[in-house]
Amino acid sequence: MRTLPWLTLFLMLLQSPAQAGDMTIADTVVKLPLAEDVTMDDAVDSMLLRANGLNFKMVARLPLSKELEAMGIESKHIEIFQFCDARIAAQMIQANLDFSAYLPCRITLIQDQDGKPWLVTLDLDKVIAMADLPPDLEELATKVRDTMMSIMQAGANGDL
Template identity: 70%
Template sequence: MRSKALLFLPFFALFLAFAPLQASAQDMAISDTVLKMPLADDVSMDDAVDSMKLRANSLNFKLVAHLPLYKELEAMDVESGRIEIFQFCDARIANQMLQFNIDFAAYLPCRIALIEDEDGKPWLVTLDLGKIIPGANLPPDLLEKAELVRDNIESIMTAGANGEL
């Protein structure tokens, strides 16, 4: 009888090890997974867009897609504030990440949304790569590149939020 109980001990230990992870994932709000920056009061949304594009260019990040979602909504007679999605990418780093693990395709390219909240306040919003990178188990060379991508996306957002040219 005692030997049967000992057989279940490793499974019980695994359960105890993963139980806190499951509880913390359930307790996590979507706001815990994003990085948000309000635009400075003297920065227009158009200025923010120009600043993001210029900063991305200076960092060798290419603007690979732009979705002016608010225009699509207008065409459907749906009222909304301004909503635009910008997608930036360093193709070389993206390819290296995909070669390492195709699951990174779900995170490519890096997106920054420009959005007006219900009060008309403009925000820049993106996935918080700082929370994703630690769990990616990357080798040192890819970890360095992932951190560079994180830093560049944050730099692009900061430039946009502050209207830096």
């Protein structure tokens, strides 16, 4: 029986660190700190501008910390941005329905316990490596990875 890519990643995370080759949840994500002179608003503006310039549509913006505050729960800043290139998404899903679990691509703008802001996303290299894609789809997946990293780098550096 073939194991689904997302299930493989999930099962790896459930294993003890020794069983998973000392892999932790932190090993499945890419994190970039915001540069010292970049505000969270600057990061958002930069990400949205870069995504637009790369034809990657922002399909959702979830201000999770505001939702928590509305429920009376104190929270550091947590905001989730979802991006997608619908043409690439359709091709990936057509090849394998399992890819739908990874859509749309997400970047979280979050403050750690010390208040330092970070951008966090899924490490697409790990997904691509276990996906066993034909060359044309691997090229598209790599393009998505590169686009997401470009968006994150723009945000982290405040590039407008």
